[in-house]
Amino acid sequence: MANSSINLVLHQGSMLPHELPVAAVLGPSCFHSFSSTWAITNGAIHVSPRRGNCSATCYCSSFRKCTCKWKRLVRSCSTSEFVIAGDENYGNKQVVSLTPRLYDYVLKNVREPEILRQLRQETASMRGSQMQVSPDQAQLLTMLVQILGAERCIEVGVYTGYSSLAIALVLPDSGHLVACERDAKSLEVAKKYYQLAGVSHKVDVKLGLAMDSLESLILNGEAGSYDFAFIDAEKRMNEKYFELLLQLVKVGGLIVIDNVLWHGKVADQLVYDPKTLSIRNFNQKLMEDERVDITMVPIGDGMTICRKR
Numbered sequence: 388m389a390n391s392s393i394n395l396v397l398h399q400g401s402m403l404p405h406e407l408p409v410a411a412v413l414g415p416s417c418f419h420s421f422s423s424t425w426a427i428t429n430g431a432i433h434v435s436p437r438r439g440n441c442s443a444t445c446y447c448s449s450f451r452k453c454t455c456k457w458k459r460l461v462r463s464c465s466t467s468e469f470v471i472a473g474d475e476n477y478g479n480k481q482v483v484s485l486t487p488r489l490y491d492y493v494l495k496n497v498r499e500p501e502i503l504r505q506l507r508q509e510t511a512s513m514r515g516s517q518m519q520v521s522p523d524q525a526q527l528l529t530m531l532v533q534i535l536g537a538e539r540c541i542e543v544g545v546y547t548g549y550s551s552l553a554i555a556l557v558l559p560d561s562g563h564l565v566a567c568e569r570d571a572k573s574l575e576v577a578k579k580y581y582q583l584a585g586v587s588h589k590v591d592v593k594l595g596l597a598m599d600s601l602e603s604l605i606l607n608g609e610a611g612s613y614d615f616a617f618i619d620a621e622k623r624m625n626e627k628y629f630e631l632l633l634q635l636v637k638v639g640g641l642i643v644i645d646n647v648l649w650h651g652k653v654a655d656q657l658v659y660d661p662k663t664l665s666i667r668n669f670n671q672k673l674m675e676d677e678r679v680d681i682t683m684v685p686i687g688d689g690m691t692i693c694r695k696r
């Protein structure tokens with residue numbers, strides 16, 4: 388099928404952000420514009436690589452329409468760096484997109500502490516290693532924690548500890564991170580690295596279902612006492628975690644939610660599996676939630692930062 392051929396070329400069969408070149412690209416003198424990823428995945432680009440032509444709308448620098456060659460499209464996708472909003476109301480806004488090369492460049496500009504690098508390497512061979520936040524995401528989390536001057540944090544979904552260790556490293560010595568995880572085996576790795584990094588005294592590991600841990604914090608009278616929370620566990624539970632964390636976090640505190648773009652599937656209305664639906668619905672609810680200020684950041688698989696009003 389022509390569509391799947393395109394997807395193979397553009398998406399490289401991977402869900403990692405740096406392996407997801409985008410559908411609309413800008414070259415030095417010519418750009419190809421598609422309305423969205425949807426246009427590609429659902430056949431708006433009618434390309435057969437064997438035939439060598441495509442019917443995608445292609446604009447030259449003068450904005451005159453022309454036809455484009457398949458090979459040229461592929462070359463552009465691997466080297467060009469812009470997405471253009473499909474909605475004309477955004478004034479042909481050009482947004483940089485992450486090609487593998489550009490994402491490697493971003494990663495080269497992350498100051499990843501050595502202990503985090505070691506943890507990432509140890510986790511790389513483990514089942515579920517793709518679940519870790521990326522180094523650039525971890526750096527954003529720690530930047531937020533530092534800007535806030537956070538002392539009390541909660542993480543929902545620890546896995547082997549990459550994001551929690553990143554947070555613990557920047558907390559003051561008196562800082563406190565409640566780390567909720569249901570999988571004892573991955574927690575063992577996390578605990579080993581908290582120890583190695585000398586931050587164990589800051590991390591309160593809660594083995595069990597995150598809902599239970601959060602509810603017991605509330606029952607323990609800790610509502611309104613946390614500065615920062617990070618949600619990165621069972622996606623269909625995000626709304627429930629959010630409601631509890633909204634009680635636990637202070638006014639002005641932050642709740643960050645990971646995977647809000649869900650490999651791009653949230654924007655594809657033809658995808659409606661339960662996880663995608665639940666993330667899409669939750670994103671919509673956050674848009675309408677007057678209790679928080681929000682910003683959706685297209686980093687990693689997408690993070691929404693919510694500030695409690």
Ligand SMILES: C[S@@+](CC[C@H](N)C(=O)[O-])C[C@H]1O[C@@H](n2cnc3c(N)ncnc32)[C@H](O)[C@@H]1O
Binds near residue numbers: 519547568569619
């Ligand atoms: C995406 S991973 C977390 C990755 C981690 N934040 C990092 O950067 O390394 C999600 C984790 O949430 C845990 N998890 C899923 N559902 C959970 C639940 N109901 N309660 C506690 N942990 C849960 C999984 O066991 C898994 O380790």
